[in-house]
Amino acid sequence: GAVVSQHPSRVICKSGTSVKIECRSLDFQATTMFWYRQFPKQSLMLMATSNEGSKATYEQGVEKDKFLINHASLTLSTLTVTSAHPEDSSFYICSARERTSGAETQYFGPGTRLLVL
Amino acid sequence: AQSVTQLGSHVSVSEGALVLLRCNYSSSVPPYLFWYVQYPNQGLQLLLKYTSAATLVKGINGFEAEFKKSETSFHLTKPSAHMSDAAEYFCAVSERGAQKLVFGQGTRLTINP
Numbered sequence: 001g002a003v004v005s006q007h008p009s010r011v012i013c014k015s016g017t018s019v020k021i022e023c024r025s026l027d028f029q030a031t032t033m034f035w036y037r038q039f040p041k042q043s044l045m046l047m048a049t050s051n052e053g054s055k056a057t058y059e060q061g062v063e064k065d066k067f068l069i070n071h072a073s074l075t076l077s078t079l080t081v082t083s084a085h086p087e088d089s090s091f092y093i094c095s096a097r098e099r100t101s102g103a104e105t106q107y108f109g110p111g112t113r114l115l116v117l
Numbered sequence: 118a119q120s121v122t123q124l125g126s127h128v129s130v131s132e133g134a135l136v137l138l139r140c141n142y143s144s145s146v147p148p149y150l151f152w153y154v155q156y157p158n159q160g161l162q163l164l165l166k167y168t169s170a171a172t173l174v175k176g177i178n179g180f181e182a183e184f185k186k187s188e189t190s191f192h193l194t195k196p197s198a199h200m201s202d203a204a205e206y207f208c209a210v211s212e213r214g215a216q217k218l219v220f221g222q223g224t225r226l227t228i229n230p
Contacts, residue, residue: 006160032216043207043220044161093160097216104149104211106218108161 003027004096006109013084014117021079021112023094030096033077034106035069038091050077084116119144121210123221131229136195138224140182140208143189150191151209151218152182161207167191178202203228 003026013019023033032051036044048064050056050071058064066088068080077096081088091113095106124139142148149168153161165176172184182193191208208221 004160034216034218041225043223046217049216091158095161095218104213104215104218105151105163105166107163108153110160111158113158 002098002105002107004094004107004109006094006112008112009110010113010115012115012117015085016083019081019084019114021081021092021094021114023077023079023096023109025075025096025098025107028096028098029074030077030098031074032097033071034095034097035067035077035079036093036095038093038111040091044093047079081114084114086116089114089116119148119210119212119219121208121219121221123206123208123224125224126222127225127227129227129229130198132200133197136180136193136198136202136226138193138206138208138226140191140193140221141189142191142208142210144210144212146212147186148210148212150182150184151211152176152180152191152193153207153209154178155205155207155223157204164193164206198226198228200228200230202226 005024007022035047047062048056048058050069052071056069071077093111095108120143122141151166152164155161165174167184175181180195206224209218211218
């Protein structure tokens with residue numbers, strides 16, 4: 001149980017284009033989903049927290065107009081990188097917190113590697 | 118504010134040897150504590166978690182961790198390392214009632230044959 005998927009797993013795009021990444025909880029309902037960014041050989045940096053049906057809460061320094069997050073249902077959240085630039089190239093990982101979990105456990109997706117040319 | 122410190126960004130052990138990955142946390146309230154493992158180009162997999170029940174927590178793949186409040190530590194151990202244990206390990210803390218996880222810097226575990 002507690003499986004989270006991400007799509008696509010890898011994407012290459014041209015500078016200036018927008019890229020959408022999907023995060024799905026496959027076998028549970030997730031009231032809260034999180035989006036992280038990870039640079040090579042570094043830890044995860046929380047970008048934003050999204051609650052189903054409400055606006056995402058962004059961490060300090062994260063541009064909300066650039067990283068659009070939509071959490072339209074209890075099993076799907078999307079991250080759109082708008083007008084991507086090479087510095088946006090990174091590994092993006094989502095996680096989901098199970099609705100019934102009493103221990104704040106986050107289950108992570110497999111990640112999406114974005115390369116902006 | 119919460120924080121997590123993982124001592125040693127890189128740990129190397131021989132196959133069959135004891136694995137010890139250190140994690141110390143800072144929290145103003147009793148925390149939840151987690152260990153995650155990350156294999157190359159993959160997401161994070163939950164190894165184990167402490168939620169205020171038993172202080173010695175057993176996880177998957179033979180790993181366990183002990184919560185020591187007096188030392189504010191949650192070190193991860195495995196009696197006998199296997200080649201497949203080579204990965205990046207992250208310790209994380211969250212406050213009860215809070216949504217966020219705070220991660221340590223990660224420890225890369227290398228297993229020597």
